[in-house]
Amino acid sequence: MWWLKDVWVIDPSQNLSGSRDVLVKGGQILEISSSLSEEEVLAKAQGESLETVDGKGKFVFPGLIDVHTHLREPGQEDKEDILSGSRAAVRGGFTTILAMANTQPVIDNRALIEFVRLQGERAGYAHVLPIGTVTKGMLGGELVEMADMKAGGAAAFSDDGKNIQNAEVMRLALEYAKLTGLPIISHCEDKDLAGDGQMRRGMASARMGLKGIPASAESVIVARDLLLAEETGGKLHLAHISTTESVDLIRRAKTRGVDVTAEVNPHHLIFCDEEIRLTDTVLKVNPPLGSRGDRESLIEGLRDGTLDMIATDHAPHTLAEKARPFAEAPFGIASLETALSAIWQYLVLPKRLSLERVIEAWSYSPAQRFGLSGGTLKAGAAADMVLFDPDFSEVIDSAQLVSKARNTPFLQKTLQGFPVMVWVEGQLVQRNRTVL
């Protein structure tokens, strides 16, 4: 049994933000209450061994749920695999991660869904939930067997990494997915507008002579998918929103009652295109970093609920792949181990976002939208839980990272505010930054 004393509990599922004691027993939250005496706690332990944690000055909140990670297994295990990715997850405070389907082969049938799920269970760290593709072979044509894949454990469907260019296929997907109740996750990118662009089209791209991707490459597809979701009544989730125009479109669609949720990535909330240097491929990401104005719109959208969740889009790559001239390096930032800390340091400390909103957007909202357990510390819930020390600072060091990837913009930089204990179903899986 665990007794977390005098800890600041943030649990958006019960509108709770305050100093409490938390008791965990048998893998579940036993209770959250004030000023328990040792006798009371020992009585509740009923002989089970008791570990007490002094929570003063620290926060506890539900384990984060990341709806957008690339774990690269099967097929690209040189970048990451399910074991290393789920270890990186718990090191970063995530107890549930959704694994994107653009592996090799792509996850487009039940057998592969079950493989990913089982690999997650074998790893035994974060809960790993597979996302299936929307179309067979992720080719944007025929739909996958959604009902069968849901029975095998699929949490959602997405051709992420590519966009379904054919609007009729997208419309049919939104219709057919109703059988499953699961959302279609859309990676909004018009292929022709994006072209072979390398970063957001703007003054920075013009200056460096890098081919630009206009903001409209995202927002025209956001508009299309919102209209299709509205017409079909389908369940739509928009991945990695990055432009002002997209935020406006989503805000308006929500007032019309469209069944849509949207996520934003930490790097789009923190960086912008003018920070990109020609030799710094670590900030090369898709969708590309936008303007300062876009960044402000995203923060505003997250504050007012237009953007429902934060998701990492953890995209691990090897050093060799990123050590190339800008145009030849792959898109993506590895972020599971640094994302929460970066959001704390860049957005919560400067009071741009409340910690309560961050936790809601990174645990409760994803659990609600994807119908997942977790995202709550209510009594009886599985104890997926994070103890966060706002004063703990760490140099992001290659030797400490447990992900296989090193493509993080924070490498060799100091971040402050880290998860120092993480439990999955009451089992301690990370302590003092070390994965157990």
Added chain:
Amino acid sequence: MKWQRKDILGLEDMSVEDIRHILHTAKVMKEILMRPIKKLPTLKGKSVVNLFYEASTRTRTSFEMAAKVLGADTSSIAVAQSSVSKGESLYDTAKTIQAMRADLVILRHPSSGSANFLADILDSGVINAGDGQHEHPTQALLDIFTMEEQLGDLNGKKVVIVGDVLHSRVARSNAWGLQKLGVNVTFVGPPTLVPVEMEGLGVKLTHDLDGALPGADVVMALRLQLERQKSGLFPSLREYSQLYGLTT
């Protein structure tokens, strides 16, 4: 002045003093090249590697000749364009060059930023002979040298650059270098090839050639690649030359 730079990667981050120093040296060198015996010991014992990922006989030969005149040993690594994506990466090639202990590497490469990338890895100096659509500093320095020969001091002069500036490393390098010398630079072309974000280079933009020409001291016409028509950036050579062709 003493030359402090390891590399010449672009004119955006080159100081006015450095630019003037190069222009001055070029003037002296030009005189030497007019002599019957044009061989200098300046780079004797030094090795210069030409690393060309794009075919360009003219640029490569110019660099080779320059190195030979200065007494350096030169070698060439020509990499066929087709093998770039499959074969050795630029990073691997850089490691090989590092092992060869070259003193100077001349790089021509289709990716913007590749010269900066190489310079970060190598101890040897790197001269950018054109990287993607980013910079072509030596070409721009030559253009500026020629303009100074014709016009003298360029401060306050007006240079008009016409054509596909969006895809032009020569236009970018000229814009940076000329503006540092006090030149007013104007880019002219259709909005698809001279988009508004090019203002980020500090230059004036216009789509009207006739309006831009009065008062211009120099007009530079950029080469137009026909593949731009196929990708829809302009409708036809006919209309393009009507609007942006230079006729006397």
